[in-house]
Amino acid sequence: MSTHAVPVEKYHGTGNDFLVVDADVRSVRDRAAFARTHCDRETGVDPESFGGESGSHRRGADGVLFVSVEDRYRPTRVVMTLVQPDGSTAAMCGNGARVVARWAHDRTGDHEFMIDTQAGTRRATVSTDGTEATIEMGTPAFAPRAVPVARDDPLIEESIEGLTVSAVNTGVPHAVAFVNGGRDAATGVGSADGIDAVDLETVAPPVRHADVFPEGGNVNLAAVVDRGSSGDEATGRELPVIDQRTYERGVEGETRSCGTGAVAIAAVAARLGLIDGDTVVVRPPGGELTITVPDGEQATLTGPVAHEFSGRVTADPR
Numbered sequence: 001m002s003t004h005a006v007p008v009e010k011y012h013g014t015g016n017d018f019l020v021v022d023a024d025v026r027s028v029r030d031r032a033a034f035a036r037t038h039c040d041r042e043t044g045v046d047p048e049s050f051g052g053e054s055g056s057h058r059r060g061a062d063g064v065l066f067v068s069v070e071d072r073y074r075p076t077r078v079v080m081t082l083v084q085p086d087g088s089t090a091a092m093c094g095n096g097a098r099v100v101a102r103w104a105h106d107r108t109g110d111h112e113f114m115i116d117t118q119a120g121t122r123r124a125t126v127s128t129d130g131t132e133a134t135i136e137m138g139t140p141a142f143a144p145r146a147v148p149v150a151r152d153d154p155l156i157e158e159s160i161e162g163l164t165v166s167a168v169n170t171g172v173p174h175a176v177a178f179v180n181g182g183r184d185a186a187t188g189v190g191s192a193d194g195i196d197a198v199d200l201e202t203v204a205p206p207v208r209h210a211d212v213f214p215e216g217g218n219v220n221l222a223a224v225v226d227r228g229s230s231g232d233e234a235t236g237r238e239l240p241v242i243d244q245r246t247y248e249r250g251v252e253g254e255t256r257s258c259g260t261g262a263v264a265i266a267a268v269a270a271r272l273g274l275i276d277g278d279t280v281v282v283r284p285p286g287g288e289l290t291i292t293v294p295d296g297e298q299a300t301l302t303g304p305v306a307h308e309f310s311g312r313v314t315a316d317p318r
């Protein structure tokens, strides 16, 4: 094992936490080994050893974002690659893209970026105070080849390994299952038979590995808490609210938030007619995201991003 150290920044977007590494610092030779080691929840990067607030941040991470900035373009271009805790690379990560936008903002002071991902180039904007980021997420795709699912018709509300799911690609493949009963807004605690009562670590893996998903899939549970109302000029509009839980491919477990998953839930809810309008508040366990899913157009994902700590970790932990 080399003792060479590489600078890292830790950020999270609604609890989906990432180590960010400047890809121009070309010292990480094996990105998969780096992610496997430093993302481990038991033995990975420890916030306390970097002076992070004890107890408020978790050890390890949901992935490593390798990022490079190309500031000769306007808006500034940022290239991002997500390497996950199992060493795999994901084409897109919604919360990761929000973190990347904030990281690039912290470096450059800019508020607008074009982020190059393996799923395409996405426009990102960071709020004036830097605490919130919005990403254009592309158009959610239900076509079997786009998801991909191994069948001829879109997979909508069909039973797969015991869950009734719909399949959609929002940069990466997602299965979305609606259940009854969200978590209580005041306490954050689910009802005895609602979304938080489901044993996700048991029900999700068979769907995540089902033959119908040739590249695997992320598995989302969703519960419509409020379908929203169109309101009127005087009273304004009540946005729909949906609770979210996601079991992520690559993490192979439940995360506190998943941005592409939140967009997938909003897209499926709109397609199934479960919500009024095309803007929805999605509530993963780690916070609140606002999603827009205009029919046949780019979706957007908006939510808070926070910096946790900076430090240096072993570049070559093999």
Ligand SMILES: N[C@@H](CCC[C@H](N)C(=O)O)C(=O)O
Pocket (backbone or CB within 6 Å): 016, 084, 090, 092, 093, 094, 095, 096, 172, 173, 218, 248, 249, 250, 251, 255, 257, 258, 259, 260, 261
């Ligand atoms: N947490 C991410 C999704 C990351 C990719 C996913 N685990 C996959 O392998 O498809 C998000 O915020 O979108």
